[in-house]
Amino acid sequence: MLLRRTTKLAIQTLLLLAAIGAAVIVGFTAQAWWRLPALAPWHTVRLTNEFKAGPGAAPTLTAYMAQEERLFTELRQTLYTAPPAPDASEIDRYRAGSLVARIALDTQGNRTHVLATDAPRGAAVMLHGLSDAPYSLDAVGRQLHARGFYVVWLRLPGHGTIPGALRGVDWEDWMAATAIALRDAAGHAPGKPLYIAGYSMGGALALLHTLRAMDDPGLAMPSRLLLFSPAIGLSRLAAMANVTALLSPLPGLAKAAWLDVLPEYDPYKYNSFPVNAGAQIDRLTRALETGLARAQARGTLARLPTVTAFQSLIDSTVVAADLGTRLFQRLPAKGHELVVFDVNRNAIWSSLLRSGPGMCQ
Secondary structure, eight states: OHHHHHHHHHHHHHHHHEEEEEEHHOOOOOOOOHOOOOOOOOHHHHTTSOOOOHHHHHSSHHHHHHHHHHHHHHOOOOOOOOOOOOTOOHHHEEEETOOOOHHHHHHGGGSSSSESSOOOSEEEEEEEEOOOOGGGGGHHHHHHTTTEEEEEEOOTTOOSSOGGGGOOOOOHHHHHHHHHHHHHHHHOOOOOOEEEEEEEEHHHHHHHHHHHHOTTTSOOOOSSSEEEESSSSSOOHHHHHHHGTTTTTTTTOOOGEEEOOOOOOOTTTTTSSSSHHHHHHHHHHHHHHHHHHHHHHOGGGGGGEEEEEEEEOOOSBBHHIIIIIIIIGGOOSSSSEEEEOOOOOOOOGGGOOOOOGGOOO
């Protein structure tokens, strides 16, 4: 009798949880449908020449950059051949011939590129953040190049083209591209210091690659990590919204795959943000936490190269406290340094400011 009652209670609990889950999915999907504007081609188009990890993937940075060139050719042919809409703005990133489009397509800010030097003193790889582009670490890379470093700015898969490209990317694609860039950089400065500079998501990639390289001699081992607001801990709000993606393949529910659909006016950063991007950075940070915990348990964190990190106390994406608790408190004394910035006191006025391209008109 007791077993029967327990089984019945368990079934009722499971049914209740299923009903709650279904209500959450429907609720998130409904709010996405009503809140978000209509999707544009740069949200829905699939580009076929993007890098993917696995068999047949580009084995070298030269091959990676050749594939990237094919990707940008495909992008031009897909989105920039049609005449602009009558209401298109000069600051519309996807309007053919606009100022922002020319910056996005005709400069190096959205592309993998290299600055070489004779007899390099070392090599460095720049890893940008989620929805960003190599341009975000342009100044850091140029400072290192001025000091005699061979520098690679890597465009991570899914970035620099259209926000819809982030719908099909996987975090292991980012890891594979990171390994390719570091192998190239190390090969151009053998026996010399190898740095990684990582911003936000790029910081998480830098750390996880280093942890893997400690166990895999086939991966290039960096000698120093420079981290800028590294994505160690993230808000779980994006992970909650991930449930909407379950319904996005259904006819008429494509908006459920997006957290934000905004005008695209920034030449080097997506303004729209798909659910999959949040899901992949969440999986990346979870893998990083697992790797750090494993290395701590095995006592191998002493082999981690020197870490210098820069973090603001107020960050809209990264949980600042997690950088201390999840990373620095685990690290043995080895010259690691955490530089913390004060509160952004201008943030209190943000509600009074207009945002978006309209403020430029």
